[in-house]
Amino acid sequence: MESNHPHFKLILGSSSIARRKILTDMGYQFTLMSADIDEKSIRKEKPEELVLALAEAKADAIVSKLQISECEDEEQPRVLIASDTVVVYEDAVREKPSSVEEAREYIRGYSKGHTATVSSVAVTNLKTGVRKGGVDRVEIYFNEIPEETIEKLIEEGMVLKVAGALLIEHPLILPCVKEVVGTTDSVMGLPKELTEKLIKEVLAST
Numbered sequence: 001m002e003s004n005h006p007h008f009k010l011i012l013g014s015s016s017i018a019r020r021k022i023l024t025d026m027g028y029q030f031t032l033m034s035a036d037i038d039e040k041s042i043r044k045e046k047p048e049e050l051v052l053a054l055a056e057a058k059a060d061a062i063v064s065k066l067q068i069s070e071c072e073d074e075e076q077p078r079v080l081i082a083s084d085t086v087v088v089y090e091d092a093v094r095e096k097p098s099s100v101e102e103a104r105e106y107i108r109g110y111s112k113g114h115t116a117t118v119s120s121v122a123v124t125n126l127k128t129g130v131r132k133g134g135v136d137r138v139e140i141y142f143n144e145i146p147e148e149t150i151e152k153l154i155e156e157g158m159v160l161k162v163a164g165a166l167l168i169e170h171p172l173i174l175p176c177v178k179e180v181v182g183t184t185d186s187v188m189g190l191p192k193e194l195t196e197k198l199i200k201e202v203l204a205s206t
Contacts, residue, residue: 007076007077008076008077008078008079008203009030009031009076009077009078009079010023010028010029010030010031010078010079010081010199011030011031011032011033011062011066011078011079011080011081011126012030012031012032012033012081013033013034013035013058013059013062013080013081013082013083014032014034014058014081014082014083014189015032015034016189016190018188018189018190019083019188019189019190020032022185022188022189022190022192023081023190023195025185025192026192026195026196030081033062033065033066033080035057035058035059035061035062035082036061037054037057037058037061042054042057047086047088047093047118048118048120048135048137050084050086050093050118051084051085051086051118051119051120051135052084052120052122052133052135054084054120055082055083055084055120055121055122055133056082056122056131056133058082058083058084058122059080059082059122059124059131062080062082063080063124063126066078066080066126077125077126077127077128077203078125078126078127079123079124079125079126079199079202079203080123080124080126081121081122081123081190081195081199082121082122082123082124083119083120083121083122083189083190083195084119084120085117085118085119085120085163085187085189086117086118086163086164087106087115087116087117087118087163087164087166088115088116088117088118089106089109089110089115089116089164090109094106094163094164094165094166095163095164096160096161096162096163096165097159097160097164097165100154100160102165103153103154103159103160103165104150104154106164106165106166107145107150107153107154107159107165108145108150110140110142110145110166111142111143111144111145111176112142112143112144113141113142114139114140114141114142115139115140115142115164115166116137116138116139116140117137117138117140117163117164117166117182117186117187118135118136118137119135119136119137119138119186119187119189119190119191120133120134120135120136121133121134121135121136121190121191121194121195121198122198123195123198123199123201123202124202125202125203128202130202131202132198132201132202133198134194134197134198135194136182136183136186136191136193136194137182137186138180138181138182138183138186138187139180139181139182140166140168140177140179140180140181140187141177141178141179141180141181142176142177142178143176143177143178144176145173145176146176149172149173149176152172153165153167153170153172153173158170166187168180168184168187169184169187169188
């Protein structure tokens, strides 16, 4: 599998545990860097434009950090992956809930309803400066989510740390998911197929 190629180094520009797991599952070895950007300062009309702008801003912030140590091992291209995900509910973009009450309201809205995730990936070849980006959208349909389940999720706290308080892979939520049109890895923040495609594209430019 091409993912184990030793001829480039990979950097994941994210502190997300889910993204780390997905990239590991894809067979890659990588180092981690996180970007300190003010996400709230980046606003776009469409969710697809927003997530791509956020991923590119993260990539730019990491590239700036890396320029200090740019001289090391230039024969091997370094590839940086940055990404972002938002939840779209009734045409409104949902980011991380700002309070317990907002998280509760978000999850109640999904019960017997429908939402979508929009994930972006921006892959940069740090040797050539070539960057390729793309967006993936997944539609999610729910059965009823019992109030008791919502309270358990709130109490546990993980839903407070993710966009739209949406964790479809969570054991409490999984039985309430009616249908996913798309892939779970995309919902979790890193669409595998798109990521693989963009890595190949930026490496083809060397």
